Amino acid sequence: MNKVYPSPDEAVSDIPSGAVVALGGFFTCGTPTYLTKALARLGVQDLTIIIQSFGVGATEVNELVENRQVKKVIGNYPFYRSAERGAQHLFEQLVRFGKIAVEVYPMGTFVEKMRAGGTGIAAFYTPTGAGTLVAEGKETRIFNGREHVLETALKPDFALVHAWKGDTEGNLMYRKTARNYNAVMAMSAKVTVAEVEQLVNPGEINPDCVHTPGIYVQRVVKVDRLNITPSAG
Amino acid sequence: MNKVYPSPDEAVSDIPSGAVVALGGFFTCGTPTYLTKALARLGVQDLTIIIQSFGVGATEVNELVENRQVKKVIGNYPFYRSAERGAQHLFEQLVRFGKIAVEVYPMGTFVEKMRAGGTGIAAFYTPTGAGTLVAEGKETRIFNGREHVLETALKPDFALVHAWKGDTEGNLMYRKTARNYNAVMAMSAKVTVAEVEQLVNPGEINPDCVHTPGIYVQRVVKVDRLNITPSAG
Amino acid sequence: MRTLTIEGLSREMVALRASKEIHDGTYVNLGIGIPTIVSNWIEGRDVILQAEIGMLKTGPLATGDQIDQDLINASCEPVTELSGACYFDIVESMSIIRGGHVDLAILGAFQVSEKGDFASWLNPDRGYPHGVGNIGGSMDLAVGAKRVIITMEHTAGNRPKIVKECTYPLTARGVVDLIITDLAVIQVTPHGLVLKEGYPGLTTDEIQAVTGARLTVAQDFKEIDL
Amino acid sequence: MRTLTIEGLSREMVALRASKEIHDGTYVNLGIGIPTIVSNWIEGRDVILQAEIGMLKTGPLATGDQIDQDLINASCEPVTELSGACYFDIVESMSIIRGGHVDLAILGAFQVSEKGDFASWLNPDRGYPHGVGNIGGSMDLAVGAKRVIITMEHTAGNRPKIVKECTYPLTARGVVDLIITDLAVIQVTPHGLVLKEGYPGLTTDEIQAVTGARLTVAQDFKEIDL
Numbered sequence: 042m043n044k045v046y047p048s049p050d051e052a053v054s055d056i057p058s059g060a061v062v063a064l065g066g067f068f069t070c071g072t073p074t075y076l077t078k079a080l081a082r083l084g085v086q087d088l089t090i091i092i093q094s095f096g097v098g099a100t101e102v103n104e105l106v107e108n109r110q111v112k113k114v115i116g117n118y119p120f121y122r123s124a125e126r127g128a129q130h131l132f133e134q135l136v137r138f139g140k141i142a143v144e145v146y147p148m149g150t151f152v153e154k155m156r157a158g159g160t161g162i163a164a165f166y167t168p169t170g171a172g173t174l175v176a177e178g179k180e181t182r183i184f185n186g187r188e189h190v191l192e193t194a195l196k197p198d199f200a201l202v203h204a205w206k207g208d209t210e211g212n213l214m215y216r217k218t219a220r221n222y223n224a225v226m227a228m229s230a231k232v233t234v235a236e237v238e239q240l241v242n243p244g245e246i247n248p249d250c251v252h253t254p255g256i257y258v259q260r261v262v263k264v265d266r267l268n269i270t271p272s273a274g
Numbered sequence: 275m276n277k278v279y280p281s282p283d284e285a286v287s288d289i290p291s292g293a294v295v296a297l298g299g300f301f302t303c304g305t306p307t308y309l310t311k312a313l314a315r316l317g318v319q320d321l322t323i324i325i326q327s328f329g330v331g332a333t334e335v336n337e338l339v340e341n342r343q344v345k346k347v348i349g350n351y352p353f354y355r356s357a358e359r360g361a362q363h364l365f366e367q368l369v370r371f372g373k374i375a376v377e378v379y380p381m382g383t384f385v386e387k388m389r390a391g392g393t394g395i396a397a398f399y400t401p402t403g404a405g406t407l408v409a410e411g412k413e414t415r416i417f418n419g420r421e422h423v424l425e426t427a428l429k430p431d432f433a434l435v436h437a438w439k440g441d442t443e444g445n446l447m448y449r450k451t452a453r454n455y456n457a458v459m460a461m462s463a464k465v466t467v468a469e470v471e472q473l474v475n476p477g478e479i480n481p482d483c484v485h486t487p488g489i490y491v492q493r494v495v496k497v498d499r500l501n502i503t504p505s506a507g
Numbered sequence: 508m509r510t511l512t513i514e515g516l517s518r519e520m521v522a523l524r525a526s527k528e529i530h531d532g533t534y535v536n537l538g539i540g541i542p543t544i545v546s547n548w549i550e551g552r553d554v555i556l557q558a559e560i561g562m563l564k565t566g567p568l569a570t571g572d573q574i575d576q577d578l579i580n581a582s583c584e585p586v587t588e589l590s591g592a593c594y595f596d597i598v599e600s601m602s603i604i605r606g607g608h609v610d611l612a613i614l615g616a617f618q619v620s621e622k623g624d625f626a627s628w629l630n631p632d633r634g635y636p637h638g639v640g641n642i643g644g645s646m647d648l649a650v651g652a653k654r655v656i657i658t659m660e661h662t663a664g665n666r667p668k669i670v671k672e673c674t675y676p677l678t679a680r681g682v683v684d685l686i687i688t689d690l691a692v693i694q695v696t697p698h699g700l701v702l703k704e705g706y707p708g709l710t711t712d713e714i715q716a717v718t719g720a721r722l723t724v725a726q727d728f729k730e731i732d733l
Numbered sequence: 734m735r736t737l738t739i740e741g742l743s744r745e746m747v748a749l750r751a752s753k754e755i756h757d758g759t760y761v762n763l764g765i766g767i768p769t770i771v772s773n774w775i776e777g778r779d780v781i782l783q784a785e786i787g788m789l790k791t792g793p794l795a796t797g798d799q800i801d802q803d804l805i806n807a808s809c810e811p812v813t814e815l816s817g818a819c820y821f822d823i824v825e826s827m828s829i830i831r832g833g834h835v836d837l838a839i840l841g842a843f844q845v846s847e848k849g850d851f852a853s854w855l856n857p858d859r860g861y862p863h864g865v866g867n868i869g870g871s872m873d874l875a876v877g878a879k880r881v882i883i884t885m886e887h888t889a890g891n892r893p894k895i896v897k898e899c900t901y902p903l904t905a906r907g908v909v910d911l912i913i914t915d916l917a918v919i920q921v922t923p924h925g926l927v928l929k930e931g932y933p934g935l936t937t938d939e940i941q942a943v944t945g946a947r948l949t950v951a952q953d954f955k956e957i958d959l
Contacts, residue, residue: 300579303576353635353640372636377639382647386598400605401651402605402646410638450562451578454597455596
């Protein structure tokens with residue numbers, strides 16, 4: 042079951058305009074840089090991007106914005122912390138002027154929605170966000186004396202993730218905090234594409250240390266490890 | 275943060291009568307044998323036991339039944355597959371005569387209920403069991419044209435789990451299919467007690483290969499590895 | 508009219524027939540009973556087996572020195588791991604199953620209805636309290652697998668197991684795609700059951716006679732293709 | 734009456750005061766801003782830091798050769814790992830937080846109300862569309878941590894940040910246990926705010942004057958205990 046694709050471009054070539062695409066990574070850590078650049082080169086439009094953060098870190102994500110490929114963002118921490126920096130940032134300007142729609146969720150709800158999509162759970166009640174703007178327009182219900190918000194599953198069409206090591210059948214292992222959103226996005230999407238720094242044969246990853254079982258991963262691409270300086274921009 | 279207890283008996287000594295106790299393991303695989311025997315010796319009564327299976331495999335579980343310590347079982351596969359063997363089994367006899375109550379759930383619902391308890395989700399909608407006896411008396415709701423059953427969180431008072439390797443701060447690693455229910459029970463319970471075949475110092479488990487983060491584990495006990503012959507009884 | 512005392516396919520042959528429904532490059536979960544035997548017929552093929560207990564790439568049963576007490580299947584039999592196997596906990600295993608990541612589940616059943624309902628987890632004859640039985644992963648596989656095939660004996664004694672409505676407690680509603688028995692291969696369609704293949708020498712009427720729901724004979728009806 | 738041009742505690746000293754609320758043998762999550770500084774005051778203590786991004790036992794900030802691009806905190810700063818650290822994904826990280834496994838969260842805020850509501854994620858002045866802001870893990874920590882402490886400046890310019898009702902969008906309702914500012918330590922109780930400690934030389938009336946909600950002075954009111 043060989044899932045290896047020869048290049049990032051070939052691995053994302055069937056992502057259509059209008060697709061819902063999840064991008065792994067937390068700021069500069071564990072981001073699918075090569076696959077995101079390939080998506081920018083592909084030039085498809087009207088994308089809904091699921092991502093932690095837009096303004097900060099990973100500049101290749103901004104290529105999607107500069108190319109006007111993004112219709113909507115679903116995320117958790119979309120903006121620069123600094124209002125001044127944010128004001129100069131194209132993404133924030135487009136959001137302000139209503140050119141890109143943004144939907145934000147608490148971090149736990151954001152990942153739980155994707156997990157629900159991957160695990161076949163339609164909806165769940167969480168205490169997070171109860172009594173806040175996050176609960177606006179949503180059903181709430183009291184369990185054990187505490188208000189909970191009903192949140193529904195989120196299932197991306199594609200997930201682009203970055204892993205440290207992957208075998209040809211899609212078993213993945215991440216390194217340290219670069220695991221972050223990559224694992225849940227991989228299990229959630231209809232089609233998951235993984236770029237891996239080390240491509241190995243089946244059996245070369247300790248079976249007890251696989252983070253993402255290969256069944257969740259449809260495509261694997263070998264990429265070089267980049268040298269990244271962690272920075273919140 | 276040293277969580278090491280000197281013996282299984284000391285590690286379970288505060289489990290009171292009436293407690294809800296989850297026992298890890300799948301048939302004979304990854305069962306917390308030492309802790310279960312300690313619970314039998316402790317002699318507390320009216321326990322609600324959360325466990326995959328009663329009839330099959332792990333005989334020490336049956337000590338709890340023989341001692342009449344069990345009021346109720348919440349599980350997934352309570353009985354022997356063979357009706358003849360089951361008929362001779364004390365547990366099944368007590369169930370038949372209403373001396374032990376049994377609540378069964380589909381495997382996915384069973385673990386998801388415990389995960390919900392551990393993750394702070396009050397309830398969730400699952401398609402599993404819709405239109406079956408499992409849905410009797412439960413709320414149902416259509417999502418995406420499909421019927422779903424509302425299931426609520428299950429949070430044991432104690433979980434007794436078996437791990438291959440554990441450090442003194444409670445980080446655990448399981449071996450092969452012995453992971454099974456142990457991981458979710460460990461994250462779910464108010465107090466988790468882990469028996470470990472290898473007790474190591476912090477730093478001796480690869481931080482990328484920890485299965486159960488130590489924050490879920492309150493007590494660790496070193497035990498010898500038993501020689502077990504896998505058998506469905 | 509002759510009396511049906513025919514043997515039908517052996518369990519091994521039913522499993523062989525089922526194995527032909529498995530496509531290369533797919534992930535498959537095999538239930539207990541006849542489905543377990545299917546694994547014998549796919550050794551060496553590009554098919555990955557998923558095990559409820561928390562494993563991908565389960566290999567053949569372990570014997571002798573291969574036996575590892577920490578490596579069993581859902582029937583508590585010691586098994587082996589193939590190269591590229593991985594382990595996970597049962598929450599993840601059920602995510603894989605319920606979440607729709609398994610291409611095919613081959614399961615056993617007490618009864619299958621013409622609507623694709625099936626019953627497999629509770630034999631009322633055992634006399635347990637209401638609603639109590641061995642569910643295992645059956646209900647999750649039933650709703651989660653992209654395709655569900657039931658392998659079973661065509662009848663239980665004289666009683667048809669393929670029926671209009673299941674009388675045993677259901678495992679799931681409307682999920683069965685194909686039924687493979689010792690006598691026939693039957694497709695479940697929105698318009699009812701379609702008889703695709705029959706045991707060599709049996710007429711379609713003879714198969715209908717031991718079936719509790721109406722069968723439409725497929726235009727390309729043929730002998731069971733082993 | 735004198736004019737309040739007092740400096741109050743530095744951010745470092747507020748963090749030091751907060752560090753005294755941390756008990757040995759506990760798991761703690763530190764938010765962005767002053768809470769991050771708290772980590773400087775607990776080095777070497779038997780306290781385990783949890784990081785939203787998916788880590789237990791986060792160590793001090795990494796410098797020079799220690800910097801590893803795959804090891805950052807929630808503020809995207811390179812950090813170190815202590816012996817016995819472990820990594821997990823954000824689903825697990827949020828299970829740890831929302832599931833009630835973290836003993837204490839120390840967070841920043843724009844406003845805290847006398848009921849223990851607080852607002853920390855959306856500054857309406859930035860002019861984003863309705864309901865859009867940087868939430869991060871704040872709402873999960875607010876509802877999940879066993880104890881929530883807010884560290885912040887007592888006022889924003891002349892405007893009190895401790896108020897009767899928050900006017901900024903809330904992070905969570907009724908969850909704050911203790912407020913530590915540059916001027917005071919205030920406990921949130923079912924009966925309102927209790928002034929426990931004050932900046933040396935400030936009278937309780939002076940603290941009340943820069944506070945937007947009524948303070949009850951604790952019987953054991955004292956100078957801030959560093």
